Amino acid sequence: METVHISAKADYGMRALLELTAVYLENPKQLVKGDAISTAQGIPVKFLEGILRQLRQSGIVASQRGAEGGYRLDRSPSEVSIADVVRALDGPLAAVRGQRPEDVDYAGPSEHLKEVWVAVRAAMRDVLEHITLADVAANDLPAPVTRLLDEPGAWQRRKP
Amino acid sequence: METVHISAKADYGMRALLELTAVYLENPKQLVKGDAISTAQGIPVKFLEGILRQLRQSGIVASQRGAEGGYRLDRSPSEVSIADVVRALDGPLAAVRGQRPEDVDYAGPSEHLKEVWVAVRAAMRDVLEHITLADVAANDLPAPVTRLLDEPGAWQRRKP
DNA sequence: ATGTTTCCCATCAACTTACTAGGAAATACC
DNA sequence: GGTATTTCCTAGTAAGTTGATGGGAAACAT
Numbered sequence: 232m233e234t235v236h237i238s239a240k241a242d243y244g245m246r247a248l249l250e251l252t253a254v255y256l257e258n259p260k261q262l263v264k265g266d267a268i269s270t271a272q273g274i275p276v277k278f279l280e281g282i283l284r285q286l287r288q289s290g291i292v293a294s295q296r297g298a299e300g301g302y303r304l305d306r307s308p309s310e311v312s313i314a315d316v317v318r319a320l321d322g323p324l325a326a327v328r329g330q331r332p333e334d335v336d337y338a339g340p341s342e343h344l345k346e347v348w349v350a351v352r353a354a355m356r357d358v359l360e361h362i363t364l365a366d367v368a369a370n371d372l373p374a375p376v377t378r379l380l381d382e383p384g385a386w387q388r389r390k391p
Numbered sequence: 392m393e394t395v396h397i398s399a400k401a402d403y404g405m406r407a408l409l410e411l412t413a414v415y416l417e418n419p420k421q422l423v424k425g426d427a428i429s430t431a432q433g434i435p436v437k438f439l440e441g442i443l444r445q446l447r448q449s450g451i452v453a454s455q456r457g458a459e460g461g462y463r464l465d466r467s468p469s470e471v472s473i474a475d476v477v478r479a480l481d482g483p484l485a486a487v488r489g490q491r492p493e494d495v496d497y498a499g500p501s502e503h504l505k506e507v508w509v510a511v512r513a514a515m516r517d518v519l520e521h522i523t524l525a526d527v528a529a530n531d532l533p534a535p536v537t538r539l540l541d542e543p544g545a546w547q548r549r550k551p
Numbered sequence: 552a553t554g555t556t557t558c559c560c561a562t563c564a565a566c567t568t569a570c571t572a573g574g575a576a577a578t579a580c581c
Numbered sequence: 582g583g584t585a586t587t588t589c590c591t592a593g594t595a596a597g598t599t600g601a602t603g604g605g606a607a608a609c610a611t
Contacts, residue, residue, distance in 0.1 A: 272498070326393040344402075346527075354518045
């Protein structure tokens, strides 16, 4: 229903990865069990399992089965952007009626509407591709992003 | 499925409004029939009808019934932002698992994830609230927006 | 009156989302 | 070798959303 929707999958995925990030910064090889992540973040276990599998298939997470098994980051948290995570879990960042913004075509007075949607996608990329797991874990977001957060009204919802 | 999705409703709505904008610039009181918009933009008539009704209820469009009836903009196109249109048709711009970004709460290493989602919403607002129907009709987007479009790769999709 | 055009309600198929169930496969420890 | 553990994989499912369509009632011009 909403134009920008962070799905449960993307939200849970980010939270799981931030748990793994915290552990990674202590010891990059340390494995964490799915169950531990699940209880730490209150994520349904079997649902989380599927999310972590997708993240492994995208090369973000590594896993080991069996007793003493678990998950860990497969790349440094400073090399995993939020866009990477969202794309791994939810597919392409932006779509217009199910198509890529650059693929839609307009006639007459709507001729330049495409530019608008491409700009929307570019704005989204500018945020999501420049924030890494390490940035969020350290609460040290890139300057252009903190500038967005300092804008008046950024934390308030628009009227009704 | 996609994080940013411009729905058929929003896309059709924008196109309908741009048709109305073109007419408005000639004569602000001129009415346009739903059927004319429908054929000009290839939008299913009855679907469009519902969209225009929503836009009227939001005070963006005015309408008149009966022979010689139709639709027109109820405000100057330079005073209708794309955010207005999208909110009228699809509700709030951004949500995290169905909630407003400022309402979600995180524990442990995810503590600062909220800032990320709020920044995402702010970035979206910065684009959608500053582009008006008049801007799109005249192909004269605000400078910060054209700057987004000039970034290398803005028009290309990411790898796979 | 009559034709036109918007308004409003109800319905519908296809799809997506957020999960859940059950078991197979790998690994560690005894 | 056997057992317990933990991830991997496939399938299914209830609820909700999306993108429409249909049938008439209400307003308006002639």
